[in-house]
Amino acid sequence: MAKVLINDGIHPTGLKKLQDAGFEVSTDKIEQADLMAELPNYDAICVRSATKVRQELIDNCPNLKVVGRGGVGLDNIDVDYARSKNIHVVNTPAASSRSVAELVFAHLFSVSRSLYQANRQMPEDGDNNFKGLKKAYSKGFELEGKTLGVIGFGRIGQQTGRLALGVGMDVVASDPYVETATIDMGRFGEVNIQTSSMDQLLAESDVITLHIPFTGAPVLGKEEFAKMKDGVVLINAARGGTVDEDALLEALDNGKVAAAGLDVFINEPNPRQDLLQHPRVSLSPHIGASTNEAQEKIGIELADQLIDLLK
Numbered sequence: 001m002a003k004v005l006i007n008d009g010i011h012p013t014g015l016k017k018l019q020d021a022g023f024e025v026s027t028d029k030i031e032q033a034d035l036m037a038e039l040p041n042y043d044a045i046c047v048r049s050a051t052k053v054r055q056e057l058i059d060n061c062p063n064l065k066v067v068g069r070g071g072v073g074l075d076n077i078d079v080d081y082a083r084s085k086n087i088h089v090v091n092t093p094a095a096s097s098r099s100v101a102e103l104v105f106a107h108l109f110s111v112s113r114s115l116y117q118a119n120r121q122m123p124e125d126g127d128n129n130f131k132g133l134k135k136a137y138s139k140g141f142e143l144e145g146k147t148l149g150v151i152g153f154g155r156i157g158q159q160t161g162r163l164a165l166g167v168g169m170d171v172v173a174s175d176p177y178v179e180t181a182t183i184d185m186g187r188f189g190e191v192n193i194q195t196s197s198m199d200q201l202l203a204e205s206d207v208i209t210l211h212i213p214f215t216g217a218p219v220l221g222k223e224e225f226a227k228m229k230d231g232v233v234l235i236n237a238a239r240g241g242t243v244d245e246d247a248l249l250e251a252l253d254n255g256k257v258a259a260a261g262l263d264v265f266i267n268e269p270n271p272r273q274d275l276l277q278h279p280r281v282s283l284s285p286h287i288g289a290s291t292n293e294a295q296e297k298i299g300i301e302l303a304d305q306l307i308d309l310l311k
């Protein structure tokens with residue numbers, strides 16, 4: 001029976017599926033340096049982002065049939081080389097879309113009622129300045145009727161659009177590779193959204209959210225901020241670097257951007273202090289995909305693919 005090494009962890013549901021399929025599964029972490037000696041004993045390895053599967057390691061494992069990556073990126077695997085050796089490389093790109101979309105709305109709801117600021121100030125000042133804080137945070141806004149601009153209308157962008165429609169927002173999306181997307185609203189039917197130009201999105205949106213990969217240069221910089229509505233809200237749960245952080249800080253300081261919600265940063269895990277300390281930024285430490293449900297979906301998708309390929 002096939003032997004599978006789970007080197008960066010897997011949700012118990014995924015593990016059980018593999019065991020029920022009869023595979024001999026090890027979840028004992030093998031350090032990178034020891035993989036050269038140990039991995040030749042396995043038919044498959046599952047990793048997250050920690051373990052690297054490089055050409056040298058692949059060359060040393062002639063029996064390896066599958067490399068599974070729980071999550072989206074494949075930067076830690078020499079994918080083309082592995083495939084040239086007839087090794088299957090699989091990942092789980094859709095499993096975390098819902099969780100990331102929900103985090104976007106967590107930031108957005110938080111920003112709309114200044115919850116992130118109130119949560120910072122109530123413990124310090126809530127007992128002797130309750131009325132002052134009440135006044136300070138009484139200028140919230142509703143999401144219903146506002147326009148959400150979604151930059152990048154792939155898996156996560158469309159999930160975010162779906163949530164936006166659910167709370168009564170209008171959705172404008174921009175994506176050079178997607179012309180129309182059909183959003184399944186469950187028992188409420190389907191909604192077709194045709195993508196627009198970036199300029200239209202920048203001009204019309206009350207809230208802008210990014211769902212694109214980082215391709216080496218920011219998609220939102222000084223020029224793009226200038227085209228946005230005054231008082232726009234910006235959410236970034238895509239990748240650090242997709243937004244020019246200097247331009248964002250300037251836009252926050254001059255009021256162009258009323259508030260931002262950020263899950264991702266340039267130079268993680270050491271984001272710049274002036275962004276972290278900014279009073280109008282709602283923060284989270286790159287946790288978009290980090291929910292129990294997403295981890296379970298990742299584990300199940302990975303296990304299903306391994307079972308398909310190894311049986």
Ligand code: NAD
Nearest residue numbers: 152153154155156157174175177211212213237238288289
């Ligand atoms: P996806 O490939 O399904 O969609 C990305 C879309 O962006 C594609 O349709 C592509 O055509 C479009 N695109 C690329 N460049 C563009 C541009 N300049 N302008 C407009 N559209 C552009 O990917 P996805 O699964 O939706 O993931 C989107 C991003 O979310 C990725 O960068 C991923 O790394 C990130 N992500 C973040 C977290 C987190 O923890 N915060 C978790 C998972 C994924």
